[in-house]
Amino acid sequence: MSSEKPILHSYFRSSCSWRVRTCLNWKEIDYEYCPVNLLERAQKKEEYSETNPKVVPALKTDGILLSQSVAILEYLEETQPEKPLLPKDPYKRALVRSIVQAIASDIQPLIQPLHYIKSLQYLESIGGNKNEYIIYCITHGFEGIERQLANTSGKYCVGDEVTLADVCLLPQVYDTNRFGIDMTKFPLIQRITNDLSELDAFKKGHPQNQIDCPAEEKNKIS
Amino acid sequence: MSSEKPILHSYFRSSCSWRVRTCLNWKEIDYEYCPVNLLERAQKKEEYSETNPKVVPALKTDGILLSQSVAILEYLEETQPEKPLLPKDPYKRALVRSIVQAIASDIQPLIQPLHYIKSLQYLESIGGNKNEYIIYCITHGFEGIERQLANTSGKYCVGDEVTLADVCLLPQVYDTNRFGIDMTKFPLIQRITNDLSELDAFKKGHPQNQIDCPAEEKNKIS
Incomplete structure (x- = not known):
């Protein structure tokens, strides 16, 4: 990694931003936080550029701009292998990535802000109940992850090391809390996230500890 | 990889199954094809087990069972590095993974069979137009990928090597063809997929070349 911060x-x-914040914190990489207000940007229909990326999270590092949280996590793991977040054993790595994908591909896309703002607006426009739909999707996804954890978990998701x-x-569990999911059905997820x-x-990466978290939001989201 | 096939x-x-078929074919790994009829399974509400996995694709290899297509692709890349599908340079690897995630997390989840069968049924149950919704989501996703390809593509998505x-x-473009997306808006995606x-x-991995493709479907999906 270059000397530039x-x-x-x-x-x-953004739960995807939280993933990257946690990884940077875990690896003790000092970084500059550039806040992007997704709601305002969508409302203003701002144009995007390299210095004003279309999506969050985006990481400018080593003179390059990276997008997609999972791709950023893998990049940081490859270029900053100290304090690893992937096991060495290929099978265990696959177990970790399988859970990552179950979250990143099977749950989060259905409730991410983009879909709030656009796709789920469609759902509401035809009289659908957004919350009912989201709760259905999350519950189904968490059932799958709880089954995976029964085979893979130790102290954390895969064994006893953080991955x-x-x-x-x-971030996914946090993001779902506001929908009133009954977490007692998912004891492993609940125990590990606690x-x-x-x-x-993880604490340092929490939404309420970011500079763009408005004061009036801090109590609501703790 | 063990000697067991x-x-x-x-x-x-399944477009996710096609990803793994292509990777196995590319790396010239001989494998046994075990067909799983997703529609029948869902209708029958069959129980799942390790020998009868809940999801496709699932790969039994080296005495272990792997799920989630992207995790399987990474595992195969790590354990069978010949005929690589990731560049050596970490930045280029990140570009590849960014496109992988844009497809796997931002487009495919919205039109995958699971959501057809369940979540999109909900949409229809309240009078929504499933096709309209899917076309909206795919078009939005392809616009993002076309922009990425403008920066990364050579002969293929990232440079001149297949990744x-x-x-x-x-598989994603193929999967979307049936929705009548206007692909002339995405010239790079179209040229590369051609x-x-x-x-x-890729041909060997095509749905119509699989043993579980019914004869009457072969003409429809070519």
């Missing part, structure tokens, strides 16, 4: 384009609420699976899990939420890298 | 649980129509981005792109569809590994 990485810049993270982030939105405090990229954990980096993705906590433990993760005590770790500094 | 890998077993791929696959459904001919995991291509392995994911062709070239990919001429390559043996």
